[in-house]
Structures are given as structure tokens and as C-alpha cells.
Amino acid sequence: MVSMHRTAKIVLMVGVDLVALPFCLLVAMLLRGGDLAWAMHYGLSSYMIVALVTVAAFSLSDLYRAVIRFIDQRLLTTTGLALGMAVVCVYLVLLVVNDARFPRSALAIYWFVGFSYVVTSRITARNFLRNYIGQPRTSDTVAIYGAGEAGAQLALTMRTSNEYRPVCFFDDKHVLHERTIAGLRVFNTDRLVEMVNSLCIRSIVIAIPQVSPERLRNIMQRMAEAGVTTKILSRLLDLADEEKTPMETIRELKFEDLLGRAPVPPRVDLFARCVRTKTVLVTGAGGSIGSELCRQIVTLSPACLHLLDHSEFGLYTIKQELQSRFPTLPIVAHLGSVCSATLIERILQENSIDTIYHAAAYKHVPLVESNIVEGLRNNVLGAQVLAASAGKHKVETCVLISSDKAVRPTNIMGASKRIAELIFQAAAVTHGPDTTFCMVRFGNVLGSSGSVIPLFQRQIAHGGPITVTHPDVTRYFMLISEAAQLVIQAGAMAKGGDVFVLDMGEPVRIADLARTMIMMSGLSEKTGQYPEGDIEIKFIGLFPGEKLYEELLTDGMVFPSEHPRIMRMKESALHPGVLDTYITCLMMAGDTNDRGMIESMVKAMVSEYSPQPNEAPALPPVQNVPAVERASLVKKIVTYRI
The missing domain is CATH 3.40.50.720 (NAD(P)-binding Rossmann-like Domain)
Known part of the structure; x- marks a missing residue:
């Protein structure tokens, strides 16, 4: 029966019903009159006519198109109503032809007998097919x-x-x-x-x-x-x-089930405002945030999507993924660094970009802390090049992806993101209404390349231990899809120079996160009191520049936005001319590789920056920088420090 063609199955069911339903009417007549000879007096044709009307009603109720193995109460209820309609139709026909010989009450009995037959036959067939003809149970x-x-x-x-x-x-x-x-x-x-x-x-x-x-x-x-x-x-x-x-x-x-707050849904009217029918550029498109931004953007019907990343593999991977999902959407991949002014100029000049989402940045705190020259160059110079070119070519909207680590930073990564914010704030002043610059600030993103979640998963898979920097360290967390949606909506709400911050609920203790992930793996924590446990949590001390508690808001003014869960802030800013001079001096300080001079220059721009002493390795100064040039640089730094 399972291998039969679907049409053959329907013919079989109809045939069985045409045989069984006359017997159901016969049973009803016997219950009504109690005499077989009296019941047969009405002839076979009467029984077949009632059966044909009933089969037609069953067909209208989709009984014969249903898969018997998945038949449910709703379909049986519909079939019962169809059977009732068939009984009413026969009753009305008898009234029209004025046939007083046929007992009307037998039709009501027929409904109960016929419905009992349908339910019993279908449920029996369903159970038989599930239990004896289905696949072997490996449940x-x-x-x-x-x-x-x-x-x-x-x-x-x-x-x-x-x-x-x-x-x-x-x-x-x-x-x-x-x-x-x-x-x-x-x-x-x-x-x-x-x-x-x-x-x-x-x-x-x-x-x-x-x-x-x-x-x-x-x-x-x-x-x-x-x-x-x-x-x-x-x-x-x-x-x-x-x-x-x-x-x-x-x-x-999933960990997001235990996040402690409901995900923030996007506002439909805001979501596509800066994307639909627009030409969009995403920098850092091969990274965690950038790639998710691209996945969200392609669903909003842009005119064209441009991808920029210095990682060949990351760029190739995201382009292949997007092209397979949306083969008719124009997607252009640009291989190179956001710090290349020539490359950025060419992309914006040749393609009439309407919206830019700037996600290209180094974000791993310990790595940037030990490679501060490259970290500052990529995060600061990249933002400066992009903002200047966006303003020059009158890009409609330019959105910077920032970080909660930019608030009162204690590390170079956070300070570099705050400088990038200052650059976008200055660009908003310089270029006025032609280009809307804004920034989006959020906490840690679940599943991103720098998140602790993948690290903990690998450590659990290897039997531990899970390494946590400090028992009291806490972080804000959000879903990667939320982060991308927030960035897209921010561009639609921005007025120029805004900093947008998501209401991220309560921060999560990283030690509690580690314990939760152990439980989610069906394992137990190994402690001094429970040495038979599976996974140990080991505290290794804070990394250079790492804070115990991250913050999302500074002392700036906070305003509501069009989205109830997104706040708008007005941060302090530097005069564009002064900021440009500072950045020039910062790049010159980077050429000396002198950590003290670099940190002094960062401190001049970000007054809240407070590096943790004696935790980061000192950088050896470059010996071939002439003493006269170094003295001139120090003089510039002192002159422009305010």
C-alpha cells in the first residue's frame, strides 16, 4: 500500500467506502426497524445513492487527499460535518420527492454509524502504517x-x-x-x-x-x-x-535562551530605509559583524551590495554565500584595506555609494594591546580615510560600528574605537547635511570571532579547563543578528553625530556563563568540593587593558530614539582641525614605536583613557628615527594637547 501511486490509493479508499457505507446504512435501518426483510424492502439502489452522496461529501472535506499516517482530529471533525451535510441533503431530497416510505430517523442513526466507521477505519489504518510499515524505530x-x-x-x-x-x-x-x-x-x-x-x-x-x-x-x-x-x-x-x-x-x-532579556526586534519601517533600492558598501564584510550585516542587507532588496575586506578567504566565503542565496542581486567584492585612501576613493567614485556600514576594525583586546601601532593605524586611520571620502563623495549615510569598550577605555582597542567615534563626530560637523554620520555602540556579540562562547566550546570539547580571567568579570551580551539590525536601524534614525546604544539589560558574569555552558553540555563542574566533576574553571587573571566591568553610557546627554529599546547620546567632541592634527601626530608617534609617546598622544585625544600600569609589554623604540625629528614630534604633541 505504501508503494502504490497516490491516485491508486484514492481509488482504493473510495472503493472501500462505497462498499462499507451501504452496510452502515443497513445497520442504521436494522437499528430503526429491527427487521432485515423490512430494511431490504427499499432496494439496493437506495443504499448506493446515499453512499454516493456521502462519498461526494467526504471528497469535499479533503478526506481522500489526506495522508493516512498523519490524519488528525481536525480532519476527522471536518469529515463528521461533511457527513452531516450529506444526511441533510438526502433528507431534503426525500422532502422534495415526498417519499413517505423511507424512515427519516434512520438517517440520524446513519450519521452515528457512518462517522464511527470513518473514525475507526482511518485510525486503525494510521496506527497500522505507523507501527508496522514505517521505518524501524531508532528513537x-x-x-x-x-x-x-x-x-x-x-x-x-x-x-x-x-x-x-x-x-x-x-x-x-x-x-x-x-x-x-x-x-x-x-x-x-x-x-x-x-x-x-x-x-x-x-x-x-x-x-x-x-x-x-x-x-x-x-x-x-x-x-x-x-x-x-x-x-x-x-x-x-x-x-x-x-x-x-x-x-x-x-x-x-542555546546561550541566547539564557541571556536574561528578550531580543530587541527591528522596527519594520526603519529597517530598510537606508538599504532598499540603495547601493550599499560594507567594510570588514568578511568578519563576524560585517558578514551578518551583509546577510541582513541582501534580504532588504538593495540595488547593489559592495563588500570590502583585506582577508581574501573571508571575502570569498561571504560573497559565495550571498550569491548562492540571491543569484540575481549584484554583489561586488573589493579586496584591500580600509586604510587605503586610493582604494576607498576609487570604490566611492566609480559606484555612487548611498550607504556605508563601517565594520572593519581590529577588536581583540589582548592582541591590539600587544600590537598597538597596527591596532591604532587600522582602527583610527581606517575610520579617518572612510569618513573623509564619504563626505567628499556625498554618501547619504555612514554608520560606524563602535564598542562598549570605547567608554572610559583602559585599553588601546577601546581608545581606538573612541577616536574613531571622534572622527565621525568631526565629519558630521565638517560635511553638514550632505552626509549623515552616526555611531552604534554595543557590547559583546554572541558567536563572533572574538566572543568567549567559541573559546569555551573548544575548551569543553577538549575536556577543559575553561579559562576565565577573573571571578567577578562581567560583560554585556547581544545576538549577532540583533547587532546587525541595530546598525541598520541606526542609519535610518541618525540626524548627524549621534551615538546609538542598545538597552542590553543586565550584564552577565563570565564565570556564570562558563558554568552554564558546562551544564548545557550535560557535564558538571570540577571543584575542590566536587573533584569527580568533568570540567574545571581556571581563573588566569585579567589581560592587559581588560576591565572588570564594561559600560555603555558616559556622562553625556541621553535621549530616546524612534525605537523604544535604543538610546541616542550626545558625546563630547573635538574641533575637526585639532583632531586632524592629533591624528597626524599619533601616526608619527606610531612610527617611533615608543609606547609612552603613543599612549600620551592617545590620552591627549581621549581624556578618559586610563591605561593600566605595568601590564602591557613595553615597545622598543625605533632606533633609526633621528633625534631632531623625535624632538619635533614631542614638541607638536605638547603644543596641541588640550
Whole structure:
């Protein structure tokens, strides 16, 4: 039957019904009159006419187009209504022809008998096909946490699949203990460890809609103590989708589920304002933020997308990905550095760029701290070249991706991002309304190349230890998709020189993040009190320039924006002429490789910069810089410091 053509299956079902439905009417007549001879008095033609009308009604209800293995209550209900319509039609025909011989009450009995036949035959066929003709069961033994509506639906859906075999429910409500829901016994969570061992449960699926992150962390802790892995129901609506299997409706827990705040949704009217029908340039397109920006942009129907990155592999990878998804969209890849004024000039001059998203930057704090010359050159000079060229060619919108580390920075990376902000602020003053310059400041991005998440995942995969700099270090976190959406929306809301900051909720302790990731892996923390644990957390001390607590806001003025979860700030700025002189002196200081002189120049521009003493390695000064030139440089620095 499984290998039969679909048309042949429909013919088979209709044929069986044309044989069975007359017998259903015969049973109804016998129940009505109690005499077989009386029931047969009306002739075979009467029974066949009623059966044909019923089959026609079933066809209108889509009964014959349904896949028997996935038939559900909704279709059976529709079939019952169609059968009722067939009975009413026959009744009306009898009224029209004024046939007083046929018993009207037998039609009502026929509805009950016929519907019982349909339900019994279809459910029996469904169970037979699922249990005996389906694929061999290789399912995991699972329990469901949450015996509510979502849990009951999930249990019923799991029974149609080969991936999972549900054996019981767990629920915190004592009134449900030892009850039966959807054919499964409900146990209180106090018996979690006992029942996991007794029923050989391998994993538990959380089926609680809108569970809070705090409760989710508590549940995960209990699952880890019981020695089972934890999964979660993705969306309740997916259970109603017959095309989705339980494997698609159930997923692994992600860290964003435990983030502590709901993701910030984009404003539809803002999202595409600077992208749709525009020619867009993304610098650093091969990086984590840049590539996600590109993925968001291509969905908003730009006229053309230009990609710039100095990494050949990163540029090739993102271009291939985007081109495969949107083969008709013009996508142009430019290989080179954002610091190259010639390259930037050529791109903007030849392509009439409307919108720029500047994501190209070095952002790894320890690496930039030990390579401050290249870090400052890339982050500062790159922003200066791009801002100057964008203003010159009257680009409509230019958005800088900044960082929370730019607020009262203690490291060169953060200071370089604050200088980049100063450059964009100065550009907003210099170029006026022709080009709208703005900046977007946010915290750590989950899954980016510099995030601790991939590092912790690798360390867990190798058996530990997980390395954390300090027990009290905290960071703000956001999703990479949120970061990209925020950047795109900021350009639409900007008035010129704005700094946009996302409401990122409460900061997360990195040590707690490490413990959560251990639990998500189904492992336990190894401590002095619990030496049998799997993964140890090792505290290695703060990196040079690293802060315990990051900040998003300075003492500047904060205003609301068009988006309720995005704030607009007005930061202090430097006069464009003074800033240009400072940057010239900073680049000259970089040529000397003298760390003290470089930090003095950075301090002159970013007064809040406070490098941590004796933590970063000293840079050997370049010996072939003439003493006269060095003295002249120091004199310039002293002259322009304000």
C-alpha cells in the first residue's frame, strides 16, 4: 500500500467506502426497524445513492487527499460535518420527492454509524502504517518537562516520529503527580533523578512556553544533576505544522535562551530605509559583524551590495554565500584595506555609494594591546580615510560600528574605537547635511570571532579547563543578528553625530556563563568540593587593558530614539582641525614605536583613557628615527594637547 501511486490509493479508499457505507446504512435501518426483510424492502439502489452522496461529501472535506499516517482530529471533525451535510441533503431530497416510505430517523442513526466507521477505519489504518510499515524505530528515550498544553501536543507529535520515544512527563505542580496526560504518566520534579535512572531517560525536552531565563537556568541545573541532556521546544506553533517533524520542532538549548532579556526586534519601517533600492558598501564584510550585516542587507532588496575586506578567504566565503542565496542581486567584492585612501576613493567614485556600514576594525583586546601601532593605524586611520571620502563623495549615510569598550577605555582597542567615534563626530560637523554620520555602540556579540562562547566550546570539547580571567568579570551580551539590525536601524534614525546604544539589560558574569555552558553540555563542574566533576574553571587573571566591568553610557546627554529599546547620546567632541592634527601626530608617534609617546598622544585625544600600569609589554623604540625629528614630534604633541 505504501508503494502504490497516490491516485491508486484514492481509488482504493473510495472503493472501500462505497462498499462499507451501504452496510452502515443497513445497520442504521436494522437499528430503526429491527427487521432485515423490512430494511431490504427499499432496494439496493437506495443504499448506493446515499453512499454516493456521502462519498461526494467526504471528497469535499479533503478526506481522500489526506495522508493516512498523519490524519488528525481536525480532519476527522471536518469529515463528521461533511457527513452531516450529506444526511441533510438526502433528507431534503426525500422532502422534495415526498417519499413517505423511507424512515427519516434512520438517517440520524446513519450519521452515528457512518462517522464511527470513518473514525475507526482511518485510525486503525494510521496506527497500522505507523507501527508496522514505517521505518524501524531508532528513537531516543526522552521525557517532557511541562505537562501543559504544549507538553501534551509535543507528546502526541513525538509518537508520529522515529526520532523520539516519550516515556513520561515531569512537572513542578504537585496536583499533577501520578496523573496521566496524553497517555503518559506525570511525575513531580522531586523524583527526577529516580525516574531518569528507572526509565533510562537520555534527554529531557522543555515544553514550557515563554519560560523565563532564570527558571530555565534552574531547570538546566536540575537536569545536569540528574545526568541528562536538555533540549527545548522551539515554538508551539510548529507542532501544528504537519510538514514539520519533531526533530525540527525540538532543538538544543542555546546561550541566547539564557541571556536574561528578550531580543530587541527591528522596527519594520526603519529597517530598510537606508538599504532598499540603495547601493550599499560594507567594510570588514568578511568578519563576524560585517558578514551578518551583509546577510541582513541582501534580504532588504538593495540595488547593489559592495563588500570590502583585506582577508581574501573571508571575502570569498561571504560573497559565495550571498550569491548562492540571491543569484540575481549584484554583489561586488573589493579586496584591500580600509586604510587605503586610493582604494576607498576609487570604490566611492566609480559606484555612487548611498550607504556605508563601517565594520572593519581590529577588536581583540589582548592582541591590539600587544600590537598597538597596527591596532591604532587600522582602527583610527581606517575610520579617518572612510569618513573623509564619504563626505567628499556625498554618501547619504555612514554608520560606524563602535564598542562598549570605547567608554572610559583602559585599553588601546577601546581608545581606538573612541577616536574613531571622534572622527565621525568631526565629519558630521565638517560635511553638514550632505552626509549623515552616526555611531552604534554595543557590547559583546554572541558567536563572533572574538566572543568567549567559541573559546569555551573548544575548551569543553577538549575536556577543559575553561579559562576565565577573573571571578567577578562581567560583560554585556547581544545576538549577532540583533547587532546587525541595530546598525541598520541606526542609519535610518541618525540626524548627524549621534551615538546609538542598545538597552542590553543586565550584564552577565563570565564565570556564570562558563558554568552554564558546562551544564548545557550535560557535564558538571570540577571543584575542590566536587573533584569527580568533568570540567574545571581556571581563573588566569585579567589581560592587559581588560576591565572588570564594561559600560555603555558616559556622562553625556541621553535621549530616546524612534525605537523604544535604543538610546541616542550626545558625546563630547573635538574641533575637526585639532583632531586632524592629533591624528597626524599619533601616526608619527606610531612610527617611533615608543609606547609612552603613543599612549600620551592617545590620552591627549581621549581624556578618559586610563591605561593600566605595568601590564602591557613595553615597545622598543625605533632606533633609526633621528633625534631632531623625535624632538619635533614631542614638541607638536605638547603644543596641541588640550
